[in-house]
Amino acid sequence: MKQEARTAAGAPATLWERTRQLATREILETALRLFTEQGYDETTVAQIAREAGVSQRTLFRYFGAKEDLLGGGQDRFGQVLTDTISEQPADVGVWEALRAGVAAVLALHDSREQALERFRLLHNTASLRAGYLEKRLRFQEDLLPLVEARMDTRAGSADPRARAVVATAFACLDAASMTWVASDGRGDIIDLYDECLAAVRG
Amino acid sequence: MKQEARTAAGAPATLWERTRQLATREILETALRLFTEQGYDETTVAQIAREAGVSQRTLFRYFGAKEDLLGGGQDRFGQVLTDTISEQPADVGVWEALRAGVAAVLALHDSREQALERFRLLHNTASLRAGYLEKRLRFQEDLLPLVEARMDTRAGSADPRARAVVATAFACLDAASMTWVASDGRGDIIDLYDECLAAVRG
DNA sequence: ACGCAGTCTGGCAGTCGCTGCCATCATGTC
DNA sequence: GACATGATGGCAGCGACTGCCAGACTGCGT
Numbered sequence: 001m002k003q004e005a006r007t008a009a010g011a012p013a014t015l016w017e018r019t020r021q022l023a024t025r026e027i028l029e030t031a032l033r034l035f036t037e038q039g040y041d042e043t044t045v046a047q048i049a050r051e052a053g054v055s056q057r058t059l060f061r062y063f064g065a066k067e068d069l070l071g072g073g074q075d076r077f078g079q080v081l082t083d084t085i086s087e088q089p090a091d092v093g094v095w096e097a098l099r100a101g102v103a104a105v106l107a108l109h110d111s112r113e114q115a116l117e118r119f120r121l122l123h124n125t126a127s128l129r130a131g132y133l134e135k136r137l138r139f140q141e142d143l144l145p146l147v148e149a150r151m152d153t154r155a156g157s158a159d160p161r162a163r164a165v166v167a168t169a170f171a172c173l174d175a176a177s178m179t180w181v182a183s184d185g186r187g188d189i190i191d192l193y194d195e196c197l198a199a200v201r202g
Numbered sequence: 203m204k205q206e207a208r209t210a211a212g213a214p215a216t217l218w219e220r221t222r223q224l225a226t227r228e229i230l231e232t233a234l235r236l237f238t239e240q241g242y243d244e245t246t247v248a249q250i251a252r253e254a255g256v257s258q259r260t261l262f263r264y265f266g267a268k269e270d271l272l273g274g275g276q277d278r279f280g281q282v283l284t285d286t287i288s289e290q291p292a293d294v295g296v297w298e299a300l301r302a303g304v305a306a307v308l309a310l311h312d313s314r315e316q317a318l319e320r321f322r323l324l325h326n327t328a329s330l331r332a333g334y335l336e337k338r339l340r341f342q343e344d345l346l347p348l349v350e351a352r353m354d355t356r357a358g359s360a361d362p363r364a365r366a367v368v369a370t371a372f373a374c375l376d377a378a379s380m381t382w383v384a385s386d387g388r389g390d391i392i393d394l395y396d397e398c399l400a401a402v403r404g
Numbered sequence: 405a406c407g408c409a410g411t412c413t414g415g416c417a418g419t420c421g422c423t424g425c426c427a428t429c430a431t432g433t434c
Numbered sequence: 435g436a437c438a439t440g441a442t443g444g445c446a447g448c449g450a451c452t453g454c455c456a457g458a459c460t461g462c463g464t
Contacts (some may be wrong), residue, residue, distance in 0.1 A: 015409075016460065044449065055414045060451065083326030129339065130332035139329065151401075158385045163377035164398030171369030179362035186360065199353075201403055218431070218441075246420065257443045262422065 024062060031069035040125045045069075050056045070118070074132075077105050078139045094150045095197065098169040101143075103190055116185040119177050130167050132188040134168065140166045172196035226264060229254045233271035238319065242327045247271075258372075269333040270319070276334075280341045281305050287348050296352045297399065300371040305392055318387040321379050342368045374398035 030052040043106035049056040049191040051131050063069055068193055084104040088097040109115035140163070148162040207208070232254040233293035236245040247268055251258040265271055287305040290299040324330050350364040378394035 133335040160377045160381035161401035167373030168402045172375040175362045175368035183360045199363035200370045
């Protein structure tokens with residue numbers, strides 16, 4: 001705790017961190033390659049560890065679960081979402097604020113191809129969807145207070161409307177991304193999202 | 203295949219079917235008891251099998267997975283949903299048809315207490331939610347053609363609107379049931395559902 | 405340069421959900 | 435009573451994941 005490693009620029013201070021980053025990258029790349037080559041379920045953690053040159057035990061110390069090997073740091077998504085939304089001016093409506101959050105998260109992908117590959121893997125693999133949906137629920141829970149602040153919510157805990165609004169936003173995002181994948185990445189997801197919302201609130 | 207067992211009334215024809223039903227019920231009751239007593243994740247399949255007086259192997263032959271031990275035959279939910287919606291007259295709108303389906307499924311529970319207990323277990327157990335959400339996705343996929351038939355959907359596969367509508371309906375159902383559980387089962391879920399939809403469709 | 409302390413690593417065993425295989429036993433039929 | 439048709443239970447095994455322990459390594463003070 002005495003000497004923080006520089007997170008942004010510059011080489012990491014200690015040798016440990018350097019090797020750690022190297023191993024992390026190696027594991028991540030191996031995993032993504034094997035996943036796309038032979039599918040998520042057909043790839044065992046043991047295989048990834050073997051080909052990445054680390055022990056299975058170490059791999060599980062780096063990444064707590066197999067899902068985490070997808071990379072992209074999905075946990076960051078939640079952060080960006082809540083940050084973007086809470087940064088919106090107070091007079092911006094709920095739907096607009098949510099849209100801004102969604103757009104910010106979508107802009108997080110490195111490239112169109114990478115996004116397409118991730119979404120494709122996600123929507124086509126049952127075991128992955130489970131994890132994604134689980135995280136999604138946590139995001140929804142985190143967003144709840146922010147959304148309630150922008151709606152005149154009833155007192156007490158028996159007001160389902162904020163929950164419904166948040167869940168609907170995610171539902172539209174899902175529909176949009178699924179359609180986007182189905183059409184092989186034509187157009188912009190955010191346009192599809194707008195279309196979904198229009199269809200729902202029309 | 204030569205002598206069908208009577209499904210509805212009367213004792214089942216063969217002894218096998220009788221014992222089978224008995225074992226099924228015994229397992230189901232034991233499982234539900236243990237789940238509510240000590241939680242879902244804290245209850246092992248081995249324990250259920252032991253206390254129900256069958257081998258673990260047999261238990262897995264009766265129920266393919268641990269989730270299925272929750273009973274209620276959630277697979278039936280999907281059937282009732284699609285049936286109810288497809289039975290709606292052609293001039294009934296999408297939202298109304300979906301609402302009818304939701305109401306039909308909710309009416310499937312034996313009692314208010316049972317429904318509350320199930321929803322509570324569902325919303326509080328991560329591993330259960332995963333399975334539920336997975337099934338939900340299948341239901342959504344099954345509903346898609348029915349909903350598209352009631353909307354003037356664009357040609358091609360790049361129309362996300364039907365997906366969005368279905369997903370929104372489920373999102374509202376989720377929000378409603380979560381709020382219902384949070385308020386310990388006060389009021390009717392279907393009323394909360396209506397409130398959610400009203401909030402979304404403004 | 406050396407030793408010590410704090411980490412990191414790999415391997416082993418074990419848990420839990422779940423499946424395939426096979427011997428055994430009960431059931432229904434001829 | 436003999437025989438085919440299942441149902442059952444036990445065993446081994448897989449895959450994700452965890453706890454534990456010994457050994458290797460790095461960083462730091464001397």
